[in-house]
Amino acid sequence: MAVKLKKTVVLVGMMGAGKTAVGRALAARLGVPFLDSDAEIVKAANMSISEIFERDGESFFRRKEAQVIERLLDEERGILSTGGGAYLAEGNREVISDKGVAVWLDADLDLLWSRVKHKDTRPLLRTANPLATLTEIYEARVPIYRRSDLSVKADAQFSIDDMAGRVIDVLRTRPDVL
Ligand code: S3P
Numbered sequence: 001m002a003v004k005l006k007k008t009v010v011l012v013g014m015m016g017a018g019k020t021a022v023g024r025a026l027a028a029r030l031g032v033p034f035l036d037s038d039a040e041i042v043k044a045a046n047m048s049i050s051e052i053f054e055r056d057g058e059s060f061f062r063r064k065e066a067q068v069i070e071r072l073l074d075e076e077r078g079i080l081s082t083g084g085g086a087y088l089a090e091g092n093r094e095v096i097s098d099k100g101v102a103v104w105l106d107a108d109l110d111l112l113w114s115r116v117k118h119k120d121t122r123p124l125l126r127t128a129n130p131l132a133t134l135t136e137i138y139e140a141r142v143p144i145y146r147r148s149d150l151s152v153k154a155d156a157q158f159s160i161d162d163m164a165g166r167v168i169d170v171l172r173t174r175p176d177v178l
Pocket of ligand 1 (some may be wrong): 013014015016019022038049082083084085086121122123124
């Protein structure tokens with residue numbers, strides 16, 4: 001089904017929530033472009049996220065992230081997957097609500113941990129106790145993610161395609177988007 005989106009759908013939520021995988025499936029199902037802020041930052045810097053954090057620091061990464069999100073929202077309509085920290089910055093939330101619609105992929109901590117524990121790609125989890133760090137980050141962020149326009153509960157039993165379908169179901173409640 002090829003649709004004409006009226007606004008870009010911005011997926012937000014914790015690392016491991018499935019923003020990239022679900023975003024890609026969703027874009028394919030709707031026949032719209034898939035955009036990914038982390039991938040754009042990596043492409044522009046020609047470095048991994050971990051290398052950017054190490055070399056230039058998190059605040060540099062956050063500045064790039066804000067610029068990329070604004071640019072992508074201006075450039076074309078599609079499905080935009082953001083990094084887990086993107087929705088925390090007030091400026092990003094404003095740009096997103098101005099030019100898009102925020103959909104929170106709401107996964108619980110057990111599911112997130114099961115997905116991120118074996119991966120070494122998240123610089124924020126390079127601590128002595130990554131589960132404790134993930135828990136802290138989760139608790140601090142959930143109240144902010146909750147401010148999203150829409151949310152979809154993620155669950156271990158749902159496939160990526162199920163999740164894409166669930167996002168489409170909530171988008172159907174928004175004639176200003178779909
Ligand atoms: C981050 C999440 C990462 C990436 C960076 C910071 C965060 O993206 O942007 O490591 O602050 O939660 P994912 O959510 O895609 O893992």
